[in-house]
Amino acid sequence: MLESIADGGIYGLAGVPESSHWGQALHFFVYETMKIGLLLVLVTHLMGLINSYLPVERVREWIASGRLRGSEHLVASGFGAVTPFCSCSSIPLFIGFLQGGIPLGVTLSFLITSPLVNEVALALFIGLFGWKVTLLYAASGIVLGTVLGWGLGRMGLGRFVEDWVWEIAENKAEETEADTRSFWERLPSVSREAMGIVTGIAPYVLAGLAIGAGIHGYVPTDFFEQYLSGGNPWAVPLSVTLAVPMYANASGIIPVVQSLVAKGVPLGTAIAFMMAVVGLSLPEAMMLKKAMQTRLLATFFGTVGVSIVALGYLFNWVL
């Protein structure tokens, strides 16, 4: 339906010729803005509701209870995926989990997936790449967090966590009161947070879509195939490295990447790039630096980075 509104508005009302570069770019921008706006509102509300019923304190109690029988890493990683991510919450979460008696490896599982699979990235992925790629992205993010957290947990890295963290972690975590509000009582605050997220990222998304629209309209279809397809073996690590300083604009970068894929950039390279944009952020590293010694931080980011590169190659090979 949105497609026909965009068609009617641009080609019909405004009279822009359908075959022109300008018409194609405008159509992409209008249609994608409507679709992604809608998806962002929906997904942020859904995630907000999940989070309202499953607050991180409850998740912590559940993982620490010892009832999961070996699936702790998977559960922690899965919760990381549904928890809204803010880089300033990464240390409080890190310490809070350790404080609740959760092992370092399980805590890292959560910490890896939490930024990687977040509500904004998911909404943009569904809108721009469709369900299949979104599921593939989310599933690989969760598996990555599970496996790497498990591996890092076996490396005895606990001594590289700053001492003050362990000191605080020794104080027992406080019991939290259960939230007994009904669905309709929760909705206003969930909705306000969700709309806050959407309006906050809107300028970046619009800018990204505008650039994407330009690429769609004006760049020839096979333009990037010459430079970035299977022919260049360094494309994946190069794009992952380029992605690290781009965190602040993650929501603006995904639409641009989609249009690059449409013009011949391999999907695996693109997914690796986007995973690195959201998963390996400098602001998060700066935050975590206060709680982790360089050795742990470097091991943590290094393993995640290398794994993202490996995933990129895998997807390029399989897809």
Add this chain to the structure above:
Amino acid sequence: MDIKVLGTGCASCQTLDRRVREAVEQTDENASVEKIEDMQQIMEYGVMSMPALVVDGEVEVAGQAPSVKELADLLSG
């Protein structure tokens, strides 16, 4: 009233700080508002989601930035 806004400088932490100050102006003139950005100090309150609001030593809000009106109700009630 002793009000502390816990946050490390992200966008929603700044929003909460601004709204709290606005709410205080509307309600209690004798409240002190302090923004705490030091991680170690923040962690002593045991919150896991930023930003958080602490009123007289009690954590009232965590991981959210309520509206000015809700904050005013919270502070006066």
